[in-house]
Amino acid sequence: MGVKKIPSFHPPIITPFASRNIHYRRIFGVIFDWYALGDVTFNDSELFNGLRHLTKIYExxxxxxxxxxxxxxxxxxxxxxxxxYKEKPFGGKPSKRPINLPNNFFTLRKDKTLVTLHYEPNIWRMKNARNGDPVAVLSANESNVNSYISPDFFIEIKNIDSKSVDFLIFDSRYSPSSSVENYSLTELIHKYFFGIHYVNENGQLGRSPTQAVWALYPKRGKKIVDSEYYSSEHSLSGSMPLLPSLGGINLRPSKLSVFQNKLALLIGKLT
Structure with missing residues (x-):
């Protein structure tokens, strides 16, 4: 028995009688438009560039x-x-921006403090790093000299006079705070706080300049869950604040002022 061919459907053709009657013409127009809904041509460069997963939109x-x-x-x-950022070494190569992506490299300045914001940079192993670069050091990256890790947001804070450098690493998680507290935070601290170091001007690995690893999330969940890594007195706003700052922050437009205050506190302790 052969496979039956799926019947094809074609929009109706208006008859002379229906075309002379305004009511029939309107009904025909609705029916024709309904059939035309299935006649869609997908253009990769124009249509799919606009389709995004919610996690990417949140980023x-x-x-x-x-x-x-x-x-x-x-x-x-x-x-x-x-x-x-696929171009080695760290910092990548200035290129023409793809139509479906935002700029991913920003420099900002306030007085003598210079901030460089990288969005999804590649941080390479020692072989592909220069003096002054962050470097991936975990054993998980050891099998391939060209391996790298890529945090969502990597921020360098430099003092123009002292030339000191600090790193802030933020990673967005489209998850409720309970998932951030129970799973994401431990993973991010291991991957970014312990996994990223710094090549100093002598080509050696000195102190780790990472002063913050924050998981950014939009969902609060069924209840408010404390996603601070330290006890309350050692949080940024506590009586005895401790660096590096490790924790999760509920970041969304309605909570932006909370994030701004914490970021101001953090940078204020570094500059």
Whole structure:
């Protein structure tokens, strides 16, 4: 027995009688449009560039809110561009921005403090790192000299006079706070706090300059869950604050002021 051919459907053809009657013409127009709904041509360069997973949309929102927060505490954007971070070494290569992606490299300045914000940069192993670069050091990256790790947001804070450098690492998680507390935070601390180091001007690994690892999440969940890594007195706003700052922050437009205050506290302790 052969496979039956799926019947094809074609929109109806209006008859002379129906075309002379306004009511029939309107009904025909509705029916014709309904049939035409299935006649869609997908163009990769025009249509699918606009389709995004919610996690990626949240990343874009976080990027905007981080830049807005830096601006709100006095930093001015000095430059922005798109970089191809697949190009070695760290920092990538300035390139033409793809139509479906935002700029991923920003420099901002306030007084003598220079902030460089990288969105999804590649941080390479020692072989592909220069003096002054962050470097991936975990054993999980050892099997391949070209392996790398890529946090969502990697921020360098430099003092122009002292040339000191600090790193802030933020990763967006489209998850409720309970998942951030129970799963994401431990993973991010291991991957980014212990997994990223710094090549100093002598080509050696000195102290770790990472001063914050924050998981950014939009969902609160059924109940408020404390996603601070330290006890309350050692949080940024506590009586005895402790660095590095490790924790999860509920970041969404309605909570932006909370994030801005914590970011201001953090940068204030570093500059």
């Amino acid at each position: 874009f929102c976080c990027l905007i809110m981080i830049i807005d927060s830096l601006s709100s505490i006095g930093f001015e954007i000095r430059s922005q561009e798109w970089r191809n």
